[in-house]
Amino acid sequence: MFELLLQGFATVLQPQVLGILIAGTVGGIIIGALPGLTATMGVALLTPLTFTMPPATGLVMLCGIYCGAIYGGSIAAILIRTPGTPAAAATVIDGYALAQKGQAGKALGISAFASFFGGIVSASALTFIAPQLAKLALSFSSPEYFAMAMLGLSIVSAISGDQVTKGLISACIGLLVGMVGMDMLNGVPRFTFGQVDMLNGISFIPVLIGLFAVAEAFRTTEGLMKRQVHDFSLSGVLPTMADIKRCFKTMVKGSVIGTTIGIIPATGGDIAAFISYGEAKRSSPNGDKFGTGELEGIAAPESANNGATGGALIPLLTLGIPGDAVTAIFLGALMLQGLRPGPLLFKDNADLVYSIFAGMFIANIVFLLCGLFAIKYFAKVINIPKPILTPIIFILCVVGAYSINNSMFDLLIMMIFGVLGYLMQKYKFPVSPIVLALILGPMAESEFRRSLMLSQGSYDIFITRPICLLLLSVTMISVIGAYLKQKKREKSEGKALETSR
Amino acid sequence: MKRGNWIAGMLLIMLAVSVWFGSAGFPPESSFFPRVISVVIIVLTAIMLIETKAVKDETVFEWAAANYPRTGKVFVLTAFYSFLLGYFGFIFLTPIALLAIMLVMEKGNYGTKIIASVLTTASIYLVFEVLLDVPLPAWSF
Numbered sequence: 001m002f003e004l005l006l007q008g009f010a011t012v013l014q015p016q017v018l019g020i021l022i023a024g025t026v027g028g029i030i031i032g033a034l035p036g037l038t039a040t041m042g043v044a045l046l047t048p049l050t051f052t053m054p055p056a057t058g059l060v061m062l063c064g065i066y067c068g069a070i071y072g073g074s075i076a077a078i079l080i081r082t083p084g085t086p087a088a089a090a091t092v093i094d095g096y097a098l099a100q101k102g103q104a105g106k107a108l109g110i111s112a113f114a115s116f117f118g119g120i121v122s123a124s125a126l127t128f129i130a131p132q133l134a135k136l137a138l139s140f141s142s143p144e145y146f147a148m149a150m151l152g153l154s155i156v157s158a159i160s161g162d163q164v165t166k167g168l169i170s171a172c173i174g175l176l177v178g179m180v181g182m183d184m185l186n187g188v189p190r191f192t193f194g195q196v197d198m199l200n201g202i203s204f205i206p207v208l209i210g211l212f213a214v215a216e217a218f219r220t221t222e223g224l225m226k227r228q229v230h231d232f233s234l235s236g237v238l239p240t241m242a243d244i245k246r247c248f249k250t251m252v253k254g255s256v257i258g259t260t261i262g263i264i265p266a267t268g269g270d271i272a273a274f275i276s277y278g279e280a281k282r283s284s285p286n287g288d289k290f291g292t293g294e295l296e297g298i299a300a301p302e303s304a305n306n307g308a309t310g311g312a313l314i315p316l317l318t319l320g321i322p323g324d325a326v327t328a329i330f331l332g333a334l335m336l337q338g339l340r341p342g343p344l345l346f347k348d349n350a351d352l353v354y355s356i357f358a359g360m361f362i363a364n365i366v367f368l369l370c371g372l373f374a375i376k377y378f379a380k381v382i383n384i385p386k387p388i389l390t391p392i393i394f395i396l397c398v399v400g401a402y403s404i405n406n407s408m409f410d411l412l413i414m415m416i417f418g419v420l421g422y423l424m425q426k427y428k429f430p431v432s433p434i435v436l437a438l439i440l441g442p443m444a445e446s447e448f449r450r451s452l453m454l455s456q457g458s459y460d461i462f463i464t465r466p467i468c469l470l471l472l473s474v475t476m477i478s479v480i481g482a483y484l485k486q487k488k489r490e491k492s493e494g495k496a497l498e499t500s501r
Numbered sequence: 502m503k504r505g506n507w508i509a510g511m512l513l514i515m516l517a518v519s520v521w522f523g524s525a526g527f528p529p530e531s532s533f534f535p536r537v538i539s540v541v542i543i544v545l546t547a548i549m550l551i552e553t554k555a556v557k558d559e560t561v562f563e564w565a566a567a568n569y570p571r572t573g574k575v576f577v578l579t580a581f582y583s584f585l586l587g588y589f590g591f592i593f594l595t596p597i598a599l600l601a602i603m604l605v606m607e608k609g610n611y612g613t614k615i616i617a618s619v620l621t622t623a624s625i626y627l628v629f630e631v632l633l634d635v636p637l638p639a640w641s642f
Binding site (some may be wrong): 003031049051052165166168169172173175179183185186188190191214218222224268385386387388390391392394395399402403406408411412414415421426427429445448449497 | 505508509513516520523524527528530531534535538541546547548552568569571572575577579580582583586587591595597599602603604606607612613614617621625628629634635636637638639
């Protein structure tokens with residue numbers, strides 16, 4: 001394992017790969033620092049760039065964007081009380097309070113260090129846990145893959161928030177979109193309407209860009225804010241040993257919480273950050289000072305949200321299950337390179353997997369250096385006016401969608417899904433399930449049919465294999481649990497409403 | 502919101518029915534999944550419409566607000582840009598489209614916007630065409 005890891009570092013430290021990783025991380029920090037641009041949008045927007053790169057280079061760049069954006073979210077949270085990404089929402093509480101006391105530099109410094117700490121812990125977990133999980137998953141065959149795809153799809157109910165029914169409908173739309181094109185097993189064209197462009201199916205990158213980036217840009221256009229220019233004077237960014245010592249326990253706990261929550265599909269950095277903040281407040285002797293600019297109040301959420309980055313990649317790389325929108329796009333990027341995440345990835349492309357691990361480590365180092373030594377330049381990006389930034393995003397969307405296949409048809413798909421995504425957000429239909437279903441649907445269908453071929457048409461194959469049965473049972477529990485949870489929440493909300501009357 | 506849900510519901514049912522009948526000509530193994538999904542869509546849509554009755558109504562689009570015409574114009578400009586890109590090429594069309602969208606978003610600041618449009622076009626061209634060797638649409642007349 002260590003030999004492979006060293007090989008991974010050797011790949012990532014090649015000047016060209018390292019340059020792209022640094023560019024990705026810096027780009028991620030900028031995207032994260034800009035309120036309204038999320039890590040998901042950044043990764044979706046820049047995935048087309050990876051198509052022409054060697055797999056390791058492209059994927060390492062995405063790791064840089066992901067880690068950089070999650071850290072970058074704290075910059076706007078601390079300086080202008082607006083979390084750059086949802087994962088930085090908890091950082092606002094103490095970060096902004098400390099900035100108001102004239103210690104914005106100190107807040108940014110501890111945020112960079114805690115994010116780095118969390119990121120390194122989670123990258124280590126990814127490096128050491130993922131291969132063991134993958135070994136276990138190597139015993140999988142078609143029925144288990146089908147069950148795993150179903151488990152991945154069951155996450156839909158969890159990522160749909162309080163709109164489970166609408167989330168499931170979105171997933172069905174994604175499944176239908178995934179069926180367009182030639183049937184993988186017998187070559188029959190389905191729902192192509194005689195269009196040659198549709199024979200290969202609908203490319204998921206234009207769909208991703210449309211749903212996440214174009215729809216978000218429309219929303220920004222709709223709620224365009226007036227120009228605001230912020231003036232920051234940053235000093236004392238380098239955290240002192242006393243500061244680090246004071247926050248050390250909180251950072252360790254935050255990193256473990258973040259990594260663990262990151263592994264659980266359908267969670268993410270935002271949830272991890274709030275849980276870590278709550279735990280730090282509960283257990284710290286300075287708990288009563290939280291909310292007034294306490295350093296631990298910044299270290300806790302920041303170590304947790306970056307801790308979630310490596311954790312989130314564990315189910316994706318080992319089982320092929322993307323736990324959230326960013327990892328769903330990662331899955332897309334891997335497939336774009338002709339790779340299929342899962343246990344076989346560790347067997348057939350171990351060099352690539354360990355390059356990703358090494359990339360995660362180095363991305364964390366890069367954003368720490370940027371955060372400590374170049375923060376004043378990143379702070380300036382917050383002042384880019386939306387009327388200039390949003391049109392640039394629109395153009396990047398068009399170029400990104402076009403460049404995958406040099407196809408005007410893909411631009412049409414991007415625009416259709418852009419409008420669809422915008423309307424879906426308006427009417428509270430979650431959009432992430434479409435992507436999840438679009439990616440996992442074809443796998444579910446083909447593995448289901450292969451399983452039936454193996455069993456000569458008998459459905460018993462799904463209940464006589466223990467791992468398959470276990471995965472399907474977890475799937476059932478996950479869906480029913482999410483539905484019951486929603487009903488319970490609606491009931492308690494109804495009661496609260498009646499009481500208030 | 503309620504009206505939107507009803508319209509979405511009707512469209513979803515139409516989609517499900519089309520999928521059901523559209524897959525009639527496929528071999529049984531190819532039509533199984535689409536048909537299952539069309540049935541699931543109908544069931545879920547019915548649940549959504551039942552749930553809609555209990556939902557408190559709220560306005561989703563306030564057409565009188567200035568934001569929507571602006572969003573509409575940006576959509577039309579982006580759609581035109583996407584459509585014309587294959588004819589006029591990236592280098593010629595992009596600065597014009599960028600400037601137009603920027604001006605729809607906010608009037609004034611012409612100098613900054615012209616510079617931003619040209620610089621963005623040049624940067625994207627440099628990254629895609631020169632550094633990554635990804636072809637961008639060229640003038641086709």
